[in-house]
Amino acid sequence: MGNRVFICGVGFDRVTAKEAEDRLFAALDGQVGQLSLFTPNPEIVELACRDPELHAILNSAGLSVADGVGVIRAARILGDPLPERIPGVELGEAMLAYCAAKGKERPVWLLGGKPGVAEKAGERMKEKYPGLFVAGTADGYFDETQSPQIVGRIASSGAVLLFVCLGAPKQEKWIAAHRASLPGVRVFAALGGSLDVYSGEVKRAPAIFCRLGLEWLWRTLREPSRIRRLFTVPAFLRRVRRQKRLQKSKN
């Protein structure tokens, strides 16, 4: 058995949350090469099926984890279960805590969210993790012509951890396009709405929702416009079942 489970061709690392953290901490310490952290959900896997560029980018991840129940369920259907669901927002916070303990030796940079969100997230995380060195922030509403300037600011800040929270697939594509220009960054974390959570703008689902695998329901109730995302889940599960049938007919 390899160390990745492939769901519709998109790889997910067979790791526990603890193993994922250890791999990220080793990357932050410079013990492994540059690493991108992605957390593809059913909607992104479906997109990747129609977008070979996105497909290749997702599979270039140094660490790819299942943040949602849809992917966990798909792995189970395929008879190749993943150890556990790993919320990206928690991995991100664990990295912030780790960097805080090393102060200015581990600067972090926060890119994404509406104007003011990344800054507020930085302030709140500094209060929670004294010692955290936020070397810069920028909102996520820029056009590609502004990217070189943002990349320049990140490069000169000495950041080793970069949050890229632009929503999928924009964040994954942004990382793929710019990672070579940022050799000092050791971990690129594509973590969607995490800055909204760290800033306090968005509340995470109560523990009971998370335990029951219903975080998606909580988020949809709070942000009804997210409902269209759920419509991709049945198509995703149909694709997974087709993959299962194909596997069976090969064996």
Ligand code: UDP
């Ligand atoms: N966002 C951004 N730039 C954009 C589009 C979105 O910075 O052009 C931000 C948005 O403000 C939000 C995050 O990206 O903070 C996407 O959050 P979402 O909850 O949709 O993340 P996902 O569920 O895709 O991980």
